[in-house]
Structures are given as structure tokens and as C-alpha cells.
Amino acid sequence: MKGDVSARMTAEVGVMTRGWSRITGGAGLAAGAAALSYPLLFRRWCLNWGARPDEVTRELPGDELLPAPDMISTRAVTIGAPPGAVWPWLVQMGSGRGGAYTYDWIENLLGLGMHSADEILPQFQDVKVGDEFELGPNRPKLRVEVAALERVFTIRVADGNWVWIFALFPEDGVTRLISRNRIAAPRASAVTRLFNMLILEPGSLVMERKMLLGIKERAERLARQGASAAEPGPDQAR
Numbered sequence: 001m002k003g004d005v006s007a008r009m010t011a012e013v014g015v016m017t018r019g020w021s022r023i024t025g026g027a028g029l030a031a032g033a034a035a036l037s038y039p040l041l042f043r044r045w046c047l048n049w050g051a052r053p054d055e056v057t058r059e060l061p062g063d064e065l066l067p068a069p070d071m072i073s074t075r076a077v078t079i080g081a082p083p084g085a086v087w088p089w090l091v092q093m094g095s096g097r098g099g100a101y102t103y104d105w106i107e108n109l110l111g112l113g114m115h116s117a118d119e120i121l122p123q124f125q126d127v128k129v130g131d132e133f134e135l136g137p138n139r140p141k142l143r144v145e146v147a148a149l150e151r152v153f154t155i156r157v158a159d160g161n162w163v164w165i166f167a168l169f170p171e172d173g174v175t176r177l178i179s180r181n182r183i184a185a186p187r188a189s190a191v192t193r194l195f196n197m198l199i200l201e202p203g204s205l206v207m208e209r210k211m212l213l214g215i216k217e218r219a220e221r222l223a224r225q226g227a228s229a230a231e232p233g234p235d236q237a238r
Contacts, residue, residue, distance in 0.1 A: 038198060046205050050212070051076040055178055061146045062154030062165040062180075069163075069182040071196070073204065077212040079175045081223035083150040083168040086175055088222075089215050090153045090166050092117065092124035095136045101214030102207045112136035116214065120222070127153075161185070175219075179212060 038046075048056050051074045079086055092098035099116035100107060107114035113136050131144045135157065145163070146154035153166045165180040181204070185196065 038202075043197070043201070046201055047071070047073040047075075049075045049205055049209060051178065055176070058178075060154075060165045060167050060178065060180055061148065061152045062156075062163055063182065065145060065154070065156055066160065066163045066182040066184060069184045070188075070193070071183045071185075071201070072180065073201075073208075074178060074180045075205070075208055075212060076176055076178045077216050078171075079177055079216045079219050080173075081175060081219040083170055083175050085223040085226065086168055086177060086215065086219040087150045087153075088120045088125060089218050091127040091147070092121045094124075094133045094142070095139070097121065097124050097133060100207075100211055101218065102211040106207065107136075110136070112139070118218065177212065177215065179208060181208075 055076055056074045089098065089101070093100055095113045097117075098121055099114045100112075101116045102114075104114050104116055127144055127147050129144050129147050131147075132141045134140075135142055140158045142155045142157055142164075144154070145156050146152050146165075151168055154163065156163045161184040163182040165178075165182075167178040167180070169176040169178070185193065188196065
């Protein structure tokens with residue numbers, strides 16, 4: 001009797017072990033397939049989400065600040081508003097400023113202290129080349145390198161290994177907002193580089209897509225408010 005019970009338990013354990021082996025093996029194969037397919041099939045789309053081919057290859061003010069990066073992303077969105085309704089949201093970005101218009105809870109898990117604003121903050125609008133603000137509490141500073149009103153806003157991290165360019169291009173009543181990141185990792189190991197490519201690059205798309213759409217929503221709302229304010233009232237129309 002005891003022998004039968006022991007045999008059944010051994011058999012059940014064997015079945016469970018084989019089942020878990022199949023699951024873990026399948027998960028490993030799926031992860032391996034994803035790791036192989038991303039560089040070949042999805043990486044270009046991930047790094048160039050929303051951008052047209054001519055925008056990906058277009059030279060932008062600030063490209064020269066990091067001429068040989070390890071990674072370049074160029075992402076873009078069409079905004080139904082003039083550049084003047086987009087610009088204020090760009091120059092007030094940052095920790096302790098207007099936030100980043102993305103997933104604040106993720107940013108704050110990383111200790112960045114981001115709180116995305118839904119209104120224009122006048123105290124952060126007068127931005128000029130040489131100004132600095134923090135990436136987050138006790139984090140490296142970001143320096144303004146280009147501040148061409150309603151055209152280009154470029155910032156660079158203190159160690160020079162990250163340049164972030166925002167460029168505005170008016171087109172037929174709308175604005176194309178291009179966001180380009182140029183990043184260097186000169187001392188990164190092969191394992192770190194692989195992690196950056198397979199994990200951080202897709203993660204950056206999730207965050208930046210949310211940011212671009214957040215800017216779009218805010219700028220279009222601001223433009224609508226401006227248009228409503230400019231419409232003549234009943235007394236003015238007479």
C-alpha cells in the first residue's frame with residue numbers, strides 16, 4: 001500500500017517536473033526568439049516611431065554635440081496646433097518643473113520627482129542657452145544648448161553622453177514635433193549594451209510615445225482655448 005502511494009507520488013512529481021520543464025523551455029525559446037527578432041524586425045520601428053524617413057535622416061541643431069553616439073532614436077508626432085502652442089510645454093519640462101508628460105508613476109519609481117503639468121508655468125518659460133536644470137533629485141544636470149524660439153530646443157546631460165533635441169516644423173496648418181535622442185555608452189560592457197538594446201530601447205518607446213501624445217493633447221487644447229478667446233463675442237460681432 002505504502003509502495004503504491006509512493007509510486008503514485010513519484011509519478012506525479014515526474015509529470016509536474018516535465019510540465020515545468022516544458023513551460024520554462026518554451027519561455028526560454030520565446031525570449032530567445034524575441035531577442036533575435038527585435039534587432040532584425042522591430043528595432044528600426046521602435047527607434048523611429050512616428051517619424052518619416054526624411055525626418056530620420058534630417059540634420060537637427062544639436063546633432064553635432066554628439067557626433068558618434070551608440071544609439072539614435074528619432075520619434076515624431078503631428079500636432080494640430082501652431083508651434084507657438086507647442087513650445088511652452090517643451091521649455092518647462094523637467095523635474096521640479098513641468099514634468100515629462102509621460103507615466104509619472106514610473107518616473108517616480110526611478111526617483112526622478114516628475115509631476116506632469118496641465119497648464120503653462122510662466123516661471124519656466126524664459127529659457128536661454130546655458131541654463132541648467134536637474135534630471136531628478138541628486139541626478140546629473142541638463143544644460144540648454146539650443147533655444148531657438150518655437151523651432152528647436154536642445155539639452156545635453158553634464159557628462160556629454162546624452163543629447164536630446166526637440167524640433168518643430170510647421171506644415172499646412174499643423175506642426176510636426178520631432179524628438180531625437182543621441183546616447184553614447186563608451187564604457188558599457190557587451191552585456192550592458194545588450195540589455196540597453198533589448199530592454200531600455202523598447203521601454204524608452206513606451207515612455208516617449210506617452211510624452212509626445214501628452215504634449216500633443218496639451219498643445220491642441222491650448223490652441224483651441226486661444227481660438228475661443230479670439231472669437232468675437234455677441235456684442236463685438238454687431
